[in-house]
Amino acid sequence: MTYRSTAYRIFTYCNNTFIVLLALLCLLPLIHVLAVSFSGRAAADANLVTFWPIDFTLEGYRMTLGNGSFVGSILISIQRVVLGTGVSMALILLSAYALSKESAQFRGRNAWAWFFVFTMLFNGGLVPTYILVRNVGLMDSIWALVLPNAVNVFNMILMLNFFRTSVPKSLEEAAFMDGAGHFRTLLSIYLPISLPSLATISLFTIVFHWNSWFDGLIYLMDKERYPLSTLLQTIVVQLDFSAITSAEDLMALSNRTVKSAQIFIATIPIVLVYPFLQRYFVKGIVVGSVKE
Amino acid sequence: MKQLGKSGKAAAQLLLLTALTVTAAACSGGDAPGASKPERTPGMTESAGSGNSGADTGSADAGNTDDGEDAGQRLLPGEKFDPAITMTTARWVSGSFAFRDGEDIANNVHTDWMREEMGINLDTLWSVQEGDNYITKLRLALSAGEPLPDVLVVGDMQLASELIDSGLVQPIGDVFDAHASDIVKAAYNRDPSIWYPVYKDGDYYGLPIIAAGDHNDNVLYIRNDWLDAVGLDAPSTIAEMETVMEAFKTQDPDGNGKDDTYGFSFSLGSNVGRGDANMIYGAFGAIPGIWMKQDDGSLVYGSTLPEIKPALAKLKEWKEKGYLHPESGIYDRQKTYELFNSGRAGMIAGEVWLPVYPLPNLAQNVPGAEYDVIPAPTGPDGSAARWGKPFNAGVVLVNKDFEHPEALILYLNNLFEYWNADNPKYENGYFQGYDYDIIDGKVVNGSDIPGGQISVHHYFLYNSQRPIAPYQYQDTLTALYEGKAPETAFERYSYSLGEMYLKAGAVAKSQRDINVYDYGIGLTDTMKTRWDRLQQMESETFVKIIYGELPLDEFDRFVEKWKAEGGDKITQEMNDWYDEVNS
Numbered sequence: 073m074t075y076r077s078t079a080y081r082i083f084t085y086c087n088n089t090f091i092v093l094l095a096l097l098c099l100l101p102l103i104h105v106l107a108v109s110f111s112g113r114a115a116a117d118a119n120l121v122t123f124w125p126i127d128f129t130l131e132g133y134r135m136t137l138g139n140g141s142f143v144g145s146i147l148i149s150i151q152r153v154v155l156g157t158g159v160s161m162a163l164i165l166l167s168a169y170a171l172s173k174e175s176a177q178f179r180g181r182n183a184w185a186w187f188f189v190f191t192m193l194f195n196g197g198l199v200p201t202y203i204l205v206r207n208v209g210l211m212d213s214i215w216a217l218v219l220p221n222a223v224n225v226f227n228m229i230l231m232l233n234f235f236r237t238s239v240p241k242s243l244e245e246a247a248f249m250d251g252a253g254h255f256r257t258l259l260s261i262y263l264p265i266s267l268p269s270l271a272t273i274s275l276f277t278i279v280f281h282w283n284s285w286f287d288g289l290i291y292l293m294d295k296e297r298y299p300l301s302t303l304l305q306t307i308v309v310q311l312d313f314s315a316i317t318s319a320e321d322l323m324a325l326s327n328r329t330v331k332s333a334q335i336f337i338a339t340i341p342i343v344l345v346y347p348f349l350q351r352y353f354v355k356g357i358v359v360g361s362v363k364e
Numbered sequence: 365m366k367q368l369g370k371s372g373k374a375a376a377q378l379l380l381l382t383a384l385t386v387t388a389a390a391c392s393g394g395d396a397p398g399a400s401k402p403e404r405t406p407g408m409t410e411s412a413g414s415g416n417s418g419a420d421t422g423s424a425d426a427g428n429t430d431d432g433e434d435a436g437q438r439l440l441p442g443e444k445f446d447p448a449i450t451m452t453t454a455r456w457v458s459g460s461f462a463f464r465d466g467e468d469i470a471n472n473v474h475t476d477w478m479r480e481e482m483g484i485n486l487d488t489l490w491s492v493q494e495g496d497n498y499i500t501k502l503r504l505a506l507s508a509g510e511p512l513p514d515v516l517v518v519g520d521m522q523l524a525s526e527l528i529d530s531g532l533v534q535p536i537g538d539v540f541d542a543h544a545s546d547i548v549k550a551a552y553n554r555d556p557s558i559w560y561p562v563y564k565d566g567d568y569y570g571l572p573i574i575a576a577g578d579h580n581d582n583v584l585y586i587r588n589d590w591l592d593a594v595g596l597d598a599p600s601t602i603a604e605m606e607t608v609m610e611a612f613k614t615q616d617p618d619g620n621g622k623d624d625t626y627g628f629s630f631s632l633g634s635n636v637g638r639g640d641a642n643m644i645y646g647a648f649g650a651i652p653g654i655w656m657k658q659d660d661g662s663l664v665y666g667s668t669l670p671e672i673k674p675a676l677a678k679l680k681e682w683k684e685k686g687y688l689h690p691e692s693g694i695y696d697r698q699k700t701y702e703l704f705n706s707g708r709a710g711m712i713a714g715e716v717w718l719p720v721y722p723l724p725n726l727a728q729n730v731p732g733a734e735y736d737v738i739p740a741p742t743g744p745d746g747s748a749a750r751w752g753k754p755f756n757a758g759v760v761l762v763n764k765d766f767e768h769p770e771a772l773i774l775y776l777n778n779l780f781e782y783w784n785a786d787n788p789k790y791e792n793g794y795f796q797g798y799d800y801d802i803i804d805g806k807v808v809n810g811s812d813i814p815g816g817q818i819s820v821h822h823y824f825l826y827n828s829q830r831p832i833a834p835y836q837y838q839d840t841l842t843a844l845y846e847g848k849a850p851e852t853a854f855e856r857y858s859y860s861l862g863e864m865y866l867k868a869g870a871v872a873k874s875q876r877d878i879n880v881y882d883y884g885i886g887l888t889d890t891m892k893t894r895w896d897r898l899q900q901m902e903s904e905t906f907v908k909i910i911y912g913e914l915p916l917d918e919f920d921r922f923v924e925k926w927k928a929e930g931g932d933k934i935t936q937e938m939n940d941w942y943d944e945v946n947s
Contacts, residue, residue, distance in 0.1 A: 114725035114728035115729060117722055118729050141468075199507045202504055203509075289492060290501055290504055293489065294470070295469070295491045295493045296491075298493065303459070305497075318579065318819075319717040320721075321460070321819070322717075322721050323720075323721040323722070324458070324461065326701075327460070
């Protein structure tokens with residue numbers, strides 16, 4: 073048996089070692105942050121903590137969760153992710169479905185396709201985009217974070233290609249024969265078949281919305297309404313020491329315990345989303361629907 | 365006192381020459397009689413220095429101003445706008461700043477105070493977190509053609525000078541003269557150079573924000589217990605420092621049997637010399653990274669002076685002998701604190717306030733660790749020097765369309781009323797329940813305040829700086845260290861921060877005459893295009909020389925290259941600018 077051979081065993085051994093090391097590489101920084109977030113101030117600021125807390129304390133979490141604007145910003149981030157992912161996925165599905173048709177079925181398809189691709193290649197730039205958002209009246213509302221990024225053309229093309237390659241033509245034709253319209257076909261045929269790619273693209277979109285911070289900074293007028301990543305951005309950038317001119321400020325700014333607690337809390341939702349989406353990645357796709 | 369003498373002379377010249385220009389302008393302009401204003405230059409009025417700003421009598425400016433509205437009435441604390449006026453602004457808040465429950469930057473005890481005390485409704489149009497983001501957002505708003513708020517705190521001097529050049533802001537020199545209280549004038553009079561950045565074409569286009577430069581002057585902190593362990597005295601010269609560092613490096617001062625100690629914790633990183641190493645360079649006679657004033661009155665860029673070369677040679681030697689951490693080249697300040705606070709380095713140079721934070725962490729991490737504060741060391745010729753930290757922390761700009769620029773001065777007067785010993789209103793601090801509280805009839809500070817102390821200066825339209833006159837920190841700390849009983853709110857607060865802090869202030873003050881100030885506060889045209897590159901070349905060359913990757917003589921080539929690639933032109937522009945603001 074080949075898998076009992078020495079070469080096979082050596083390969084498996086090396087492979088496993090490599091994967092374990094890779095996993096550790098991803099995991100250890102997170103464990104370090106976790107350890108720091110539970111450590112006392114003095115040890116944390118002197119960088120004495122590695123993977124186990126020193127002077128165990130819950131101070132970091134107490135201060136973070138006691139901070140009203142931090143908790144508020146988590147809610148805003150969740151709102152943004154839900155709205156943003158919903159709107160994005162709806163638009164992406166609809167446009168990808170239409171564009172996946174042949175030119176014969178959808179006249180002007182190529183022109184429309186280029187219309188989308190054009191926005192991938194060129195954009196207005198920061199200032200015109202800002203002026204646009206302002207003049208449309210989106211300033212200072214959650215929609216300024218959702219609508220400008222609603223159609224991610226790259227994701228749309230991914231979806232489109234999935235529709236073209238993975239949805240059997242015969243299934244669609246069968247649906248039409250049974251009297252389904254386009255919406256029915258999209259919802260009852262395309263969607264269930266496309267769950268893996270839907271999961272992938274949703275994950276992209278969720279992570280994008282969870283992580284983007286710059287639009288929050290420029291479109292929102294009040295820091296009390298920042299999403300979490302905009303609030304956190306100032307925590308993870310390097311301190312500008314020339315701006316610090318008193319011990320009180322340095323004391324407040326360099327609090328690694330609190331910073332680590334905040335960073336850790338911010339990663340939890342994304343870490344939680346993965347397992348729920350993961351099952352779609354491994355599940356078989358068009359099993360048994362068509363016999364060729 | 366050399367430095368003080370110089371600036372004093374400069375002040376006199378400034379006063380004289382501005383008075384002349386103004387008289388000339390008044391003549392040619394054909395102003396109405398009585399329009400001559402001897403106090404044209406802000407802050408240059410007779411420094412009464414008294415805290416008695418409550419009295420209107422004897423004020424030279426009262427009734428002597430002619431700028432139309434509100435003439436003749438100085439807006440001293442106690443005055444208020446009736447009906448109340450609205451003043452719009454935009455704010456940034458430090459990410460670490462925690463408000464009292466229910467408050468935010470737009471509505472808090474400070475905005476209430478402005479409304480009730482001065483009749484000013486402060487309307488915050490937008491707010492962001494951190495100063496860098498503020499600059500980004502402000503630039504974007506300006507690019508998109510949005511109007512400026514009525515008043516605007518700008519910490520970034522480049523943006524401030526662009527705004528001043530754009531013509532969107534109004535001069536406030538006259539308004540300042542007409543309304544500033546004696547305390548404010550005395551504070552703004554201590555160091556005339558704080559007005560330089562806002563000077564343009566004979567007027568002052570903004571209110572400079574005074575930074576507590578003297579609070580940031582560097583002193584040397586050294587591990588006392590290590591000195592005892594190796595049997596040496598605290599060093600006072602560079603040579604003695606070497607002996608001490610050699611012992612710290614080789615004699616295992618922490619007694620753990622490992623060769624894991626360093627002589628000195630400092631960063632050689634991006635801003636070579638401007639950080640913690642400035643007193644080492646200074647011992648050899650030049651401070652890199654700043655525009656030093658030479659004996660003939662001209663400005664020269666410190667990094668290009670020949671005195672830098674022996675300093676680089678010395679740092680290279682220290683690096684080779686292992687007195688400095690091998691990663692000093694990429695250290696930032698946080699890293700230097702880490703090295704010192706984890707008990708692996710014997711010395712650290714830094715601000716007067718380090719004993720308040722982060723140095724208390726040392727004793728927590730290393731039981732029994734003690735440190736002391738000592739003056740900057742002297743060099744081979746017996747003299748010492750350090751970078752005198754700037755007294756500028758940005759400006760408050762006033763929109764040219766704002767009808768009540770005097771409201772800003774009234775606000776400033778109220779801020780500085782804290783220092784008025786005759787006004788009981790602020791005898792304990794600014795806001796009860798924030799920076800002080802009274803519990804059972806006793807005044808308490810710090811963590812004794814329910815909910816913890818709030819650093820109220822983050823509320824102020826003053827770039828998060830404490831409104832304080834130049835040198836006030838060192839003077840107060842020294843007096844307290846020498847045994848003065850704390851009386852005022854500021855003294856009581858300072859006193860509560862511990863004796864080592866007071867001592868650091870006293871040590872810093874004892875060396876005030878070695879301060880070398882940066883006179884190149886402006887940003888010249890050539891600098892806008894070339895400066896980043898020159899700075900990069902400088903820090904690369906310096907670090908490589910110290911690390912031994914380049915020979916020491918590379919410094920001479922650096923100076924030639926620096927001059928050829930725009931340095932000479934920038935020096936010329938800088939001197940022209942300095943002559944202009946100084947005349």
